[in-house]
Amino acid sequence: xxxxxxxxxxxxxxxxxxxxEVDFLNAVGKKDLSxxxxxxxxxxxxxxxxxxxxxxxxxxxxxxxxxxSTKKIQNFKILHNGKSSDKASSYRVARIKSQxxxxxxxxxxxxxxxxxKVVEIRIDPM
Numbered sequence: 001x002x003x004x005x006x007x008x009x010x011x012x013x014x015x016x017x018x019x020x021e022v023d024f025l026n027a028v029g030k031k032d033l034s035x036x037x038x039x040x041x042x043x044x045x046x047x048x049x050x051x052x053x054x055x056x057x058x059x060x061x062x063x064x065x066x067x068x069s070t071k072k073i074q075n076f077k078i079l080h081n082g083k084s085s086d087k088a089s090s091y092r093v094a095r096i097k098s099q100x101x102x103x104x105x106x107x108x109x110x111x112x113x114x115x116x117k118v119v120e121i122r123i124d125p126m
Contacts, residue, residue, distance in 0.1 A: 020116040021092035021107040022078065028105060029076030029096060031068050036061055041110075041117035048123045060121060067123060071098040079104075088112060095126065102126040 024039035026032075037057055044060040046053060048067060055063065075097040083090035091108045108120035 020109045020111075020118060021081070021090060024107050024109075024118050025078060025092055025094045025105060026076075028064060028068070029073065029094065031073065033061055033065050033068070036064060039109075039118050041119045044118065045120040047121070049125070052122075064121070071096070071100055071103075073098050090116075 020039050024036060027035040027039070040057045040060055042057055044055055044057060046055045046060045046063055048063070073096055076094065078092055078094045081090065081092045089108065089110045091106060094105045094107075096103045096105060102125065104122075104124050104126050106120070106122040106124075107118050109116050109118045111117055
């Protein structure tokens with residue numbers, strides 16, 4: 001019974017850390033910017049069309065809002081993911097199709113469990 005509990009706790013904690021980018025990207029895909037901040041680190045590397053800069057969480061949310069306000073999203077899909085061997089960092093890539101074009105959104109997070117936060121966001125046309 002004790003070993004079952006250990007396996008269950010380990011599984012749940014691994015899933016929590018892996019969900020940060022999924023939850024973040026799902027919120028972006030739904031234009032749910034009120035939820036986005038919960039998944040972001042205090043400072044984020046933010047890049048749209050190769051214009052990369054280090055910004056605060058509030059500025060990242062504002063930049064996302066500016067980008068998404070001009071897009072009518074028709075389709076959103078998470079394409080693939082990966083994580084480091086020590087499970088301390090991971091990434092997800094999603095695609096947003098809109099009337100204005102198709103975009104690739106990359107989210108990279110660091111940390112484990114509840115401390116996992118998105119530290120890098122990249123948005124590029126596909």
